Amino acid sequence: MDNDIERILVAEEVIEKRLDVIAARITEDFRHEETLQVVAILKGALVFMADLLRRVPLKLEIECLNVASYHGGTESSGQVDFLDQKLPDVKGHTILLLDDILDTGRTLQAVSAKLMEMGAKEVKTAVLLSKDKVRAAEVEADYTAFEIADEFVVGYGLDYDGKYRNLPYVGVLDSKVIKS
Ligand code: IMP
Numbered sequence: 001m002d003n004d005i006e007r008i009l010v011a012e013e014v015i016e017k018r019l020d021v022i023a024a025r026i027t028e029d030f031r032h033e034e035t036l037q038v039v040a041i042l043k044g045a046l047v048f049m050a051d052l053l054r055r056v057p058l059k060l061e062i063e064c065l066n067v068a069s070y071h072g073g074t075e076s077s078g079q080v081d082f083l084d085q086k087l088p089d090v091k092g093h094t095i096l097l098l099d100d101i102l103d104t105g106r107t108l109q110a111v112s113a114k115l116m117e118m119g120a121k122e123v124k125t126a127v128l129l130s131k132d133k134v135r136a137a138e139v140e141a142d143y144t145a146f147e148i149a150d151e152f153v154v155g156y157g158l159d160y161d162g163k164y165r166n167l168p169y170v171g172v173l174d175s176k177v178i179k180s
């Protein structure tokens with residue numbers, strides 16, 4: 001699996017140190033919330049969520065949302081599909097929405113809008129990675145662990161064609177692996 005990686009972009013130790021900082025900020029910012037509901041976008045945010053939330057000593061609840069926007073390639077399809085039969089009850093709650101990466105912005109924008117439409121009191125967003133690019137949807141995250149260049153990355157939750165999510169670091173995939 002490591003052979004398919006051209007270069008490591010964010011090493012495991014670097015991610016861990018940065019998560020300490022982001023988690024401390026989140027803990028401070030939400031300390032007065034009676035019910036903080038965290039909503040993670042599956043499957044990409046799984047690893048980020050697990051490592052981040054274990055550093056946040058607040059009484060929070062975790063919900064997950066299944067959303068698809070990529071459909072197997074390396075280009076966003078431009079459409080965000082909600083795949084769950086039943087969506088979490090977010091009415092009146094402050095939501096911390098987690099995703100792996102902010103790319104075109106369509107996912108975060110569509111999910112934030114949906115949560116507000118479902119009656120959330122407020123939606124804040126946190127992402128592990130944010131690509132430096134002009135976004136199709138004008139949205140920025142409230143908490144960003146790392147800004148990266150506009151290239152396709154895998155690992156630490158991020159996949160290519162369903163694989164590489166379990167790499168402990170974020171890396172750039174070798175172009176020979178990408179199906180044309
Ligand atoms: P957006 O809607 O274009 O912002 O895309 C967000 C979603 O696209 C993320 O939740 C990821 O699942 C996926 N994505 C965007 N860029 C990458 C990447 O470089 N590697 C893997 N997945 C990505």
Ligand code: MG
Binds near residue numbers: 044070159
């Ligand atoms: Mg994905």
